[in-house]
Amino acid sequence: MTTSKVILEPPNGGYGWIVVFGALLINMVIKAFNSVFGLLYGPFFRSINVAQSDISLVMNLSSFFGSLASIFTSAVLKSYTVRQVAVTGCFLISIGMTLSSLTVSVYQTVLAYSVIGGFGFGLLVNTSLIAVTSYFTTNKKRAVSFSLTGTGIGQILLPQIVQYLNSNFSTNDSIMIMGGLMLNGVIGALLFQPVEKHLKPRTIDETQSLTSMTPMSIDIPPAVNEDNTSFWRKFIKTMDLGLLEDSRFIILNFVLACGYAVATDFMLILTFFLKDTKKLEPSQTATCLSVLASFDLISRLTFHFITDWTSLSSRQILVIGIFCLGIIKTTMTFLTSFESILFAISIYGYFRAVVIVNQIIVLSEHCAKYYPRRFAGALGLNMAFCGISTLIFGQLFGVFRNYVSDFSYSFYLEDIFIISAMSIWLIEYLYHLRN
Numbered sequence: 001m002t003t004s005k006v007i008l009e010p011p012n013g014g015y016g017w018i019v020v021f022g023a024l025l026i027n028m029v030i031k032a033f034n035s036v037f038g039l040l041y042g043p044f045f046r047s048i049n050v051a052q053s054d055i056s057l058v059m060n061l062s063s064f065f066g067s068l069a070s071i072f073t074s075a076v077l078k079s080y081t082v083r084q085v086a087v088t089g090c091f092l093i094s095i096g097m098t099l100s101s102l103t104v105s106v107y108q109t110v111l112a113y114s115v116i117g118g119f120g121f122g123l124l125v126n127t128s129l130i131a132v133t134s135y136f137t138t139n140k141k142r143a144v145s146f147s148l149t150g151t152g153i154g155q156i157l158l159p160q161i162v163q164y165l166n167s168n169f170s171t172n173d174s175i176m177i178m179g180g181l182m183l184n185g186v187i188g189a190l191l192f193q194p195v196e197k198h199l200k201p202r203t204i205d206e207t208q209s210l211t212s213m214t215p216m217s218i219d220i221p222p223a224v225n226e227d228n229t230s231f232w233r234k235f236i237k238t239m240d241l242g243l244l245e246d247s248r249f250i251i252l253n254f255v256l257a258c259g260y261a262v263a264t265d266f267m268l269i270l271t272f273f274l275k276d277t278k279k280l281e282p283s284q285t286a287t288c289l290s291v292l293a294s295f296d297l298i299s300r301l302t303f304h305f306i307t308d309w310t311s312l313s314s315r316q317i318l319v320i321g322i323f324c325l326g327i328i329k330t331t332m333t334f335l336t337s338f339e340s341i342l343f344a345i346s347i348y349g350y351f352r353a354v355v356i357v358n359q360i361i362v363l364s365e366h367c368a369k370y371y372p373r374r375f376a377g378a379l380g381l382n383m384a385f386c387g388i389s390t391l392i393f394g395q396l397f398g399v400f401r402n403y404v405s406d407f408s409y410s411f412y413l414e415d416i417f418i419i420s421a422m423s424i425w426l427i428e429y430l431y432h433l434r435n
Contacts, residue, residue: 005203005204007201007202007204008199008200008201008202009137009199009200009202010134010135010136010137010195010198010199010200011135011198011199011200012135012136012137012138012139013135013136013139014135014198014200015135015193015198016132016135016136016139016143016198017143018191019131019132019135019191019192019193020132020135020143020146020147021188021191022128022131022187022188022189022190022191022192023128023129023131023132023147023150023188024146024147024149024150024153024188025150025184025185025187025188026086026090026124026128026150026185026188026189027128027147027148027149027150027151027154028150028151028153028154028157029154029181029182029184029185030090030093030121030124030182030185031121031124031150031151031154032150032151032152032153032154032155032158032293033154033158033178033182034059034264034267035155035158035159035267035289035292035293036155036158036159036162036271036289037059037267037268038267038268038269038270038271038272039159039162039163039166039271039285039286039289040162040165040166040174040175040178041055041058041175042271042272042275043166043171044171044172044175045106047171048104048105048106050106051398051402052269052398052401052402053395053398053399053401053402054106054398055106055268055398056265056268056394056395056397056398056399056401057106057110057114057395057398058106058109058110058113058114059114059264059268059390059394060264060390060391060394060395060398061110061114061115061118061391062113062114062117062118062121063118063264063386063387063390063391063394064114064118064387064388064390064391065114065115065118065119065122065387066118066119066121066122066125066387067122067383067384067386067387067388067390068119068122068384068387069118069119069120069121069122069123069125070122070123070125070126070380070383071380071381071383071384073085073122073123073125073126073127076123077127077130081192081194082127082130082131082134082192082194083131083189083190083192083193083194085123085127086123086124086127086128086131086188086189086192087186087189087190088120088123089120089121089122089123089124089127089189090120090124090182090183090185090186090189091120091183091186092116092117092119092120092123093117093120093121093124093182093185094120094179094180094182094183094185094186095116095117095120095179096112096113096114096115096116096117096118096120096179097112097113097117097175097178097179097182098175098176098179098180099112099113099116099179100112100113100117100175100179101172101173101175101176101179102172102176124185125383126379127192128147128188128189128192129144129147131192132144132147134195135195135198145300148300149297149300149301152293152294152296152297152300153297154293155289155290155292155293155296155297156290156293156294156297157290159285159286159287159289159290159293160286160290161178161181162174162178162286163282163283163285163286165177165178166282167282243371243378243381244381246370247428248366248370248428248432249366249370249371249378251424251425251428252362252363252366252425253363253381253382253385254385254389254421254424255421255422255424255425256359256362256363256382256385256386257382257385257386257388257389257390258389258393258417258418258421259322259355259359259418259421260359260386260389260390261386261389261390261392261393261394261397262393262414262417262418263352263355263356264390264394265390265393265394265397265398265410265414266329266411266414268394269401269407269410270288270289271285271289272407273407273408273410273411274288274341276407277333277406277407277408278335278336278341280338280341284338287342288341288342288345291342291345291346291349292345292346292348292349292352293349294346294349295346295347295348295349295350295353296349296350296352296353297353298350299349299350299351299352299353299354300353300357303350303353303354303357314358314361314362314365315358315362315365317354317358318354318355318358318359318362319422319425321351321354321355321358322355322418322422324351325348325351325352325355326414326415326418326419328344328347328348328351329348329411329414329415330411330412330415331344332344332345332348332411333408333411333412363378363379363382366378393417397410397413397414400413
């Protein structure tokens with residue numbers, strides 16, 4: 001006689017859509033801020049006569065401490081709920097930005113914005129994604145995609161908000177007000193109720209496999225028996241450091257990290273390029289940033305329809321996207337009219353989303369092929385690669401800008417750098433193809 005058993009599983013909707021809205025709100029006000037960093041902090045850095053290398057240091061250290069915090073997020077979540085960690089991250093970001101409005105030197109800004117704010121941002125990198133995915137099974141991709149549209153919406157709205165603040169308030173007051181605006185993320189974080197409160201019962205046959213019914217689909221490294229292994233081996237297994245033994249994984253993450261460093265540096269200096277090199281008005285600069293974000297959002301919603309018609313792999317699409325971004329950046333340096341620059345910016349925004357989306361897909365496909373069920377650890381290591389790369393190479397870009405007065409040369413250096421990194425990837429691909 002067949003017996004039945006009742007299990008609890010995610011609602012695959014229901015209150016989960018409220019959680020999606022909370023993640024969307026966080027993405028809209030916090031994760032979208034990097035696109036307007038130069039627009040908000042540019043006048044402040046000019047007022048204290050900061051060198052370009054020091055401006056880069058603030059942004060690069062913020063990325064570094066964010067990556068450092070994100071690595072240990074999974075360990076923190078074993079003791080605290082997703083909502084507690086997310087709320088803490090939002091408060092740290094707000095506190096860091098508010099304190100930075102009171103600083104009078106770049107090193108004080110580093111302590112406030114980069115260390116405190118960067119660590120808070122790192123706590124938010126994975127928690128909002130974990131909150132969303134824990135509520136869904138078959139609708140997971142749709143839920144994640146909807147929550148990520150918040151970043152695009154924020155990148156459209158924030159340039160206009162920052163431009164309004166810069167026009168009506170002092171530099172320090174504008175930064176302080178923006179720090180207060182970051183607290184809106186707390187509203188979204190408070191919506192992250194534990195999924196255990198919303199699990200739904202389901203009756204199954206006792207002989208039915210429970211593998212697909214696991215409430216949480218987060219890839220967490222398995223527990224280690226402390227009686228049979230050393231602390232160091234436990235740490236390596238928990239953090240999935242064994243992945244670093246594979247040269248293909250290292251080269252893949254190196255290339256992705258180089259691309260991340262270039263993208264971060266470009267967004268950092270884009271505002272200065274438009275205002276100082278191209279002599280655009282502040283309102284025109286804000287319009288360019290909003291248009292870039294608009295086409296980024298359009299790309300996220302439409303590009304998968306285009307890729308479905310081709311037989312190109314995610315890695316090939318990523319390579320094409322990176323080369324297109326390089327061509328567009330170089331072309332932009334020769335444009336003079338606002339209309340032509342705006343057109344180039346819109347194309348750049350479209351291909352930027354292609355690159356960002358396919359970076360994660362390429363990493364996940366590599367793990368699915370060689371390291372099934374180890375994507376979470378691979379993602380954490382990828383963030384570490386990105387943080388270190390941004391700190392080292394991003395700072396070198398800043399030092400280079402200390403000796404050139406035209407930001408166009410920074411674009412050329414970025415292109416040479418990423419082409420060199422891609423060449424390493426090509427050599428690795430051809431080597432494994434022959435063997």
